[in-house]
Amino acid sequence: MATKTNSGNFFEDYSVGQILTHAVPRTVKMGERALYHALYPARHALYSSDQFAQDCGLPFSPLDDMIAFHVVFGKSVPDVSLNAVANLGYAQGRWLLPVWPGDTLRSQSEVIGLKQNSNGKTGVVYVRTTGLNQHDEAVMEYVRWVMVRKRDVNAAAPETVVPDLPNAIAAADLVIPEGLDFSNYNFDLAGEPHRWGDYEVGEKIDHVDGVTIEEAEHMMATRLWQNTAKVHFDTSARPDGTRLIYGGHVISMARALSFNGLANAQMMVGLNGGAHANPCLSGDTVRAWSEVLDKAETSAPGVGAIRLRLVATKGGAPFDLRGEDGKYLPSVLLDLDYWALMPL
Amino acid sequence: MATKTNSGNFFEDYSVGQILTHAVPRTVKMGERALYHALYPARHALYSSDQFAQDCGLPFSPLDDMIAFHVVFGKSVPDVSLNAVANLGYAQGRWLLPVWPGDTLRSQSEVIGLKQNSNGKTGVVYVRTTGLNQHDEAVMEYVRWVMVRKRDVNAAAPETVVPDLPNAIAAADLVIPEGLDFSNYNFDLAGEPHRWGDYEVGEKIDHVDGVTIEEAEHMMATRLWQNTAKVHFDTSARPDGTRLIYGGHVISMARALSFNGLANAQMMVGLNGGAHANPCLSGDTVRAWSEVLDKAETSAPGVGAIRLRLVATKGGAPFDLRGEDGKYLPSVLLDLDYWALMPL
Amino acid sequence: MATKTNSGNFFEDYSVGQILTHAVPRTVKMGERALYHALYPARHALYSSDQFAQDCGLPFSPLDDMIAFHVVFGKSVPDVSLNAVANLGYAQGRWLLPVWPGDTLRSQSEVIGLKQNSNGKTGVVYVRTTGLNQHDEAVMEYVRWVMVRKRDVNAAAPETVVPDLPNAIAAADLVIPEGLDFSNYNFDLAGEPHRWGDYEVGEKIDHVDGVTIEEAEHMMATRLWQNTAKVHFDTSARPDGTRLIYGGHVISMARALSFNGLANAQMMVGLNGGAHANPCLSGDTVRAWSEVLDKAETSAPGVGAIRLRLVATKGGAPFDLRGEDGKYLPSVLLDLDYWALMPL
Structure with missing residues (x-):
């Protein structure tokens, strides 16, 4: 009864305007920070020290910008890229709010473009993914596009919609x-x-x-x-x-x-x-x-x-x-x- | 002076009814959670998101069920299985209370059965291990039995006691x-x-x-x-x-x-x-x-x-x-x- | 324009009495503790359990002594040992205050000795490194000496100063x-x-x-x-x-x-x-x-x-x-x- 396992979406499962609610919200804290700094040689002072962040006008040190990206991105994988042949590009990404230790993040994507490839076996799916915190505020957003397999090569091609991406x-x-205020920025401590x-x-x-x-x-x-x-x-x-x-x-x-x-x-x-x-x-x-x-x-x-x-x-x-x-x-x-x- | 190092217990060191107080209590927090989720592809929403847990009637997200098991089990190793030839089985395990970030866990075991093997070199030890939090409340319990070496093959065999284990x-x-209340369970967020x-x-x-x-x-x-x-x-x-x-x-x-x-x-x-x-x-x-x-x-x-x-x-x-x-x-x-x- | 990257200090960059302010202060919490205990088989009870620490007179469990050392030491590497041939020794190290979860540590070093080697290519630099918390209190200090390359072998040798190190x-x-009070120390729980x-x-x-x-x-x-x-x-x-x-x-x-x-x-x-x-x-x-x-x-x-x-x-x-x-x-x-x- 393999029907209970997630086999992911195929190209013909997507339609422009579709909203994908990605699963498994996650509360992120200083444990994720510690692991991030063990896995990468991360040293930017604003993401390392509460004192440094306070001297830059923030209440304390937020979680690293890329932690926010990874958490938001990771949630989209089961719905967007499980059957992806390739991750083709990113555009229009913005960090909108700091992620504070204790925030709970979830993410959702809107399908904003579809283009079947000429081989008829795959197509390109464009999604705008948004990460939201526990207050339903957007913490980041970005567009990515991936090449996804078709389940059935004979399925009809959707109307081609390619978003305009500066x-x-x-x-x-x-x-x-x-x-944020860098007027009193301490270059010695920053390195x-x-x-x-x-x-x-x-x-x-x-x-x-x-x-x-x-x-x-x-x-x-x-x-x-x-x-x-x-x-x-x-x-x-x-x-x-x-x-x-x-x-x-x-x-x-x-x-x-x-x-x-x-x-x-x-x-x-x-x-x-x-x-x-x-x-x-x-x-x-x-x-x-x-x-x-x-x-x-x-x-x-x-x-x-x-x-x-x-x-x-x-x-x-x-x-x-x-x-x-x-x-x-x-x-x-x-x-x-x-x-x-x-x-x- | 190797006498100061722990060589573990041998079969003849155990007696039915004996209580083993396991060493090194441990305070567990969100750092252990972060590591658990880095080491395993853990995604169950109740253990990932404070919001999801609150929507299920809990004050916030507890530490994963298996974190509780591992912490309680780990403490028993130096006293129970350092000289074990094999971990033979588990029974009658129950999670009794959620483990909250900040809880301090310790564990103890009662010897509930002993049976020397016919070869005279080893025996089976049955213990009921209990994990306790800082309020002396039991958070989990289970029975396990292990095959343990004898220190002295000539030591007398104990009376055989084999517990009745459903x-x-x-x-x-x-x-x-x-x-806990799943009435408003969000299946989309759960995945x-x-x-x-x-x-x-x-x-x-x-x-x-x-x-x-x-x-x-x-x-x-x-x-x-x-x-x-x-x-x-x-x-x-x-x-x-x-x-x-x-x-x-x-x-x-x-x-x-x-x-x-x-x-x-x-x-x-x-x-x-x-x-x-x-x-x-x-x-x-x-x-x-x-x-x-x-x-x-x-x-x-x-x-x-x-x-x-x-x-x-x-x-x-x-x-x-x-x-x-x-x-x-x-x-x-x-x-x-x-x-x-x-x-x- | 490689001039923006740090190529580290060479022997002739140091002078006795010089103060080196090391970069990137760091807030350390229980995430660092969890990682430390995953990376090493650390089991000392005072660094494992808030309850045990409280029974020993402390408000809760401090971060491990060696966490303090590593954080303080790590910050000194870009300024002291990036061009080191060898880390020659330590002396006069003292832990001065416990490091509590949430403390922000930074570190600085004073050059207390210099001695060019007879080969003219390297020299020994002696520094006293001090770790400070967010209250500018010293949490630890130690002397170390390292053999450092000269940038220019023709640079003049500095006056030899070798500190007296008991x-x-x-x-x-x-x-x-x-x-700290070990009067009611629990040996069973300590192991x-x-x-x-x-x-x-x-x-x-x-x-x-x-x-x-x-x-x-x-x-x-x-x-x-x-x-x-x-x-x-x-x-x-x-x-x-x-x-x-x-x-x-x-x-x-x-x-x-x-x-x-x-x-x-x-x-x-x-x-x-x-x-x-x-x-x-x-x-x-x-x-x-x-x-x-x-x-x-x-x-x-x-x-x-x-x-x-x-x-x-x-x-x-x-x-x-x-x-x-x-x-x-x-x-x-x-x-x-x-x-x-x-x-x-």
Whole structure:
């Protein structure tokens, strides 16, 4: 009676406008924080110290920006990507409210686009996923699109709807946490002297450090976010017996490594786009480099916004990205485009 | 002066009626919860979300049923099973009170049976172990029996006492947490639509998902419960250099995997029996299937009880259990019999 | 523009009297406790149970002594030992105040000695590192000295200053936590009957148990303390492709293993000295033995002080330490000298 187990949604199960209520709300506290900081070399001071956060105008230290992302994302996996062939992209992501220890998060998605592929076997599903706290306030939202298998290749193709997705969040649309104030920012305690004004558009930073990935670590991380995709856990799920590492693990690793050179890019507030260029496997040594894409002022005292490309690699030279054919080099794991907040 | 180290109890150290006070009480909080959910794909909503628990009549989310078991069990290891050859069985287990974050647990055991084996080298010790919180209230109890080495093979055999152990807890003896009410149960947030009435006695469910086991994970789990048995940690403890995985790790893994098909079997309340059929080692891929053994109503609003067989495997076909000789197949790791609570 | 990344200090960057403010303060709570107890077989009751701590006169259970050490130490790595060739020694370490869940720790170091090596390529830097809580109270302090590379071998040698470092903290200088009272100490719950009076100077204890080390575990531990030294994480950082295990991981492992025979050596209060005799690598099985070096009374009711040598090994016979040449045997990982508090 396998009918009681969840076999996930297939392409023809989706319709534009459909709302997916994702299961298993989760109360997150300082235990999740401790694990996050054991799994990644996370050091951004605002997410490490209540005192530092208070000196920046917050009541205490919120949970890391990427904890919010992972929890919200993980819940969507059983409904959105259990039968996904590929996670194709992200857009229009914004962190809307800090997540405080003790908050209970749930998430839901709206289907905003559908496009059957020409092979008739798969299609692309666009969803806008929103994370909500126990007060029904949105804490983050983002669009992602995935390629999903059809259950029945003979099922009729839906009307094609492709949402209009700008390349980046406009700086004016970024949401700054209430009370945030970098006027009295302590650069010594934060770890680096470089302020917003010290970064130039076009500047590239090699974050130098590397971490060799272990199976136990990526599985613990992925489970912590209640992401259940088989390929991350079960060596029999893929023909070559390897466990594919959750793309979010690479994002968190690269973001943490970027501390070395971007220690003051304290909070992620916008996710403009992102591609998981190549699979990451246990044994790979992950490194990262960043490029400054844009800068903007904000309305908050002492707070500037910086738009960064964050590239994670497993080899190759720093700043390598694409080959002559315009495709990502095999050594590139991740190409992420985000906005962060930084002291002026 | 090795006399200061604990060499554990041998068969002749036990007497019927003896009370063993187990060492090292432990305060458990949300950090243990976070680790539990990183080590196992635990998703039952009542143990994940304070909001969900409140909607079910509880003040907030208790710690997972198996956290209570592991903490209570772990404390008994130095006194009961340090010199055990085998953990033979469980019976008459009941969860008596939820464990709340901040509770301090200790445990004690009463020796309720002794039977020397015919070879004269070992004997079977039966203990009833009770976990107590900081208010001296029992939070859980269970009987287990282990085969223990004699220190001196010439020591006299004790009088044989074998306790009468029913095959299962009677449904009427299950303890329902105070206030539990599934009348307004949210099946969407819980993750599956299947209610108590949808399950039939005899029904079998293949939980589909698998997890390949890592050394780091089972050691972290086992240490977290302060279980000190050498075979789990030290590659020199066994002739083949492998680390034997704590049987409770397999229980928790299988119980978590059973979410897929039994997402609404929210709380374990009775442990009728269990056998660790074969050893589990790092690299094994653990899967699980369940069989509905019985159903019963309870006095709590909207709450039914379901008796389940939970089988963990490391290969083989779903629902395989015993060979023609009546013995467990080599692929079977665990055969557990428990009662859970489920919305009507 | 690699200038934004931290390349660490070199020998000529230090001057005697210099104060180094270490970055990234950290709020530590019960999540860090849970992880510590998952990573090490920690069982000392005072650090496990709020009830036990209250029965010993404390308001509740503080965070483990070695958690305090690791957090304070980790922060000093980017400023002190990023370019270190070797961590040469510790002295004059004292735990000054318990660290309570919720405390925010930061750390700073004063350079108290400098000595260029005769090869002109490296020098020894002596620092006194102090950990401070959110009230600017010192929670611990210790001296360590490291061998650091010169950036420019032609840089002038500084004036040699070698601090006077006594072999041990005088018992009278140990700081006993306020309120600590072992008059009603519960030996049953603590796990062993041996009291201060039962230990003799010169007595040696083989702690019997062993733990085989995994990459995932030591990396999680090291990250949790925000220790960023490359050699612990990146297989490309050392010619042989191995990850060198953070010396503090070995200290914590050995201290936890010493429970078996020293369960009542509840709190570390003095760090007299220590040497990381040989590198520890994944796959090594760590064991420990102790030697009683000294004993002293204290002013606190029922509380005695015991000075212990704690030796961690990866093979060899118990109590082996040095070869005929006076050098540490290759099997010796750690030789630590500390004071602990124990019930009279």
